[in-house]
Amino acid sequence: MTTRNEITTDRTVDEGAGRTGGTSQLTLLGVPFLIGATVAVTLGVYGGLHEPTGVAVNVGGFSSPQTVKVWLATGVAVLAVTQLLSALSMWGKLGSLAPSWAALVHRWSGRLAFLLAVPVAIHCLYALGFATYDLRVVAHGLLGCFFFGAFTVKMLALPKPGLPGWALPVLGGTVFTALIALWFTSSFWYFTTIGVTL
Amino acid sequence: MKPTPLLTLLGGVTLGAVVLALSVHATGGNDEPPVPAAAPTATAVAGASAAPSPSPTQTPINATWAGRLTAGTLAISVQDGVAVAYLCDGAAIEAWLQGTAAGGRLDLAGRAGETLSGTFGEGQASGQIKIDDQVLPFTVTAVTAPSGLYRAAATVRGAQVDGGWIVLADGTQVGLVTVDGIAQPAPPLDTATGRVTVDGDVLTPTRPRELS
Incomplete structure (x- = not known):
């Protein structure tokens, strides 16, 4: 464990992170992982067991609940790209482009993205459920459960002191990748199959 | 500063609970x-916003088709590419299927392995539905509210x-x-x-x- 720490932490900004030994690292990340896994599995089981109603609350100004979801998810995807760029900047990966407000942008774009994503997920789970009629919807359902689990892990791990240096980039990257894949299996499919409608 | 990620999570959970409620x-x-009172506006808005836009591959058809088959009565509803079908004999057999309606093709599946595939246009939908290893051809015609x-x-x-x-x-x-x-x-x-x-x-x- 110690060797691996030394190898991985040399790339991080926070050189003081993660040196209290293997056991405490396991507990540091173990509890968030367990809770995140519980979130993912719970969402999946609910989606599978709940009889989809086909109906949920609508938001005014859109032609159908689906278009609401498609545009909310697109908003989340745009914010996710903001997340990626602000994170790269915070970790010094954009060279000199590292403004002091990058962390603030990262924090608030993340909060907003999460709050936009929640109603989408509720509509998916409540009105549509876990469907298996083609590969796209299977992938979308699994990714959706995974995304909220991974996001929970990231959020619970974030404030912990002494995290290994790779933890946040890996967790954040995982959350970002899952979200973009979710967008491609839903909104992108909708735009290319049904059309771009409000 | 440190516990704010937890507040973010709790905020999301609260919002989720409200939306679910x-x-x-x-x-x-x-x-x-x-609901029929609200229907014309919903479809009109979808049609109006879709028609002038040149990018969609086709104008979405939002319709319901229904008719009698030998095994029961079938209805298929399509709204913005999502299709829902219901087969029911009014006594014991029923099946809900869900799937896609895109490019004039229907592709649906039910929980017990039922499948429905076919084609649709404004006036009618036809194809075959497979339930309990039986394959039933169908042709159903468009119906309007109620x-x-x-x-x-x-x-x-x-x-x-x-x-x-x-x-x-x-x-x-x-x-x-x-x-x-x-x-x-x-x-x-x-x-x-x-x-x-x-x-x-x-x-x-x-x-x-x-x-x-």
Whole structure:
């Protein structure tokens, strides 16, 4: 464990992170992982067991609940790209482009993205459920459960002191990748199959 | 500063609970006017915004087709590419299927492995439905409100009530209501008010084509 720490932490900004030994690292990340896994599995089981109603609350100004979801998810995807760029900047990966407000942008774009994503997920789970009629919807359902689990892990791990240096980039990257894949299996499919409608 | 990620999570959970509660309210025991009143606006908006846009591959067809087959009555509803189908004999057999309607093709599946595939246009939909290893060809024609497909899912005094109704063009109805897993022929739906009385409780089934 110690060797691996030394190898991985040399790339991080926070050189003081993660040196209290293997056991405490396991507990540091173990509890968030367990809770995140519980979130993912719970969402999946609910989606599978709940009889989809086909109906949920609508938001005014859109032609159908689906278009609401498609545009909310697109908003989340745009914010996710903001997340990626602000994170790269915070970790010094954009060279000199590292403004002091990058962390603030990262924090608030993340909060907003999460709050936009929640109603989408509720509509998916409540009105549509876990469907298996083609590969796209299977992938979308699994990714959706995974995304909220991974996001929970990231959020619970974030404030912990002494995290290994790779933890946040890996967790954040995982959350970002899952979200973009979710967008491609839903909104992108909708735009290319049904059309771009409000 | 440090515990804010936890607050973010809790905020999301709270928002989720609110949206879920609103959704439950929207589907169960609501006192809203019958849905058909809202339907024309919903479809008109979709049509109006889709028509002038040059990018869609085709203008989406939002419609419901219904008709009798040998094994029962079938209704298929399509709204913005999502298709819902209901096959019901009014006595014991029923199946809900869900899937896609894109490029003139229907592709749906049900929970017990039922599949429906076919083609659709404005006037009719045809294809085949596979249920219990039986393959049934179908051709169903477009119907307009108040004919169509209705669905109710509600919890009434602790019992889970699920119902499905198909109202054909001539006004005849076929439906099943399942109360806590036991299926019974559905009581008639009042298409004027959109309401139905199940075991003494008034429900307002929704029409998947307008709402899902």
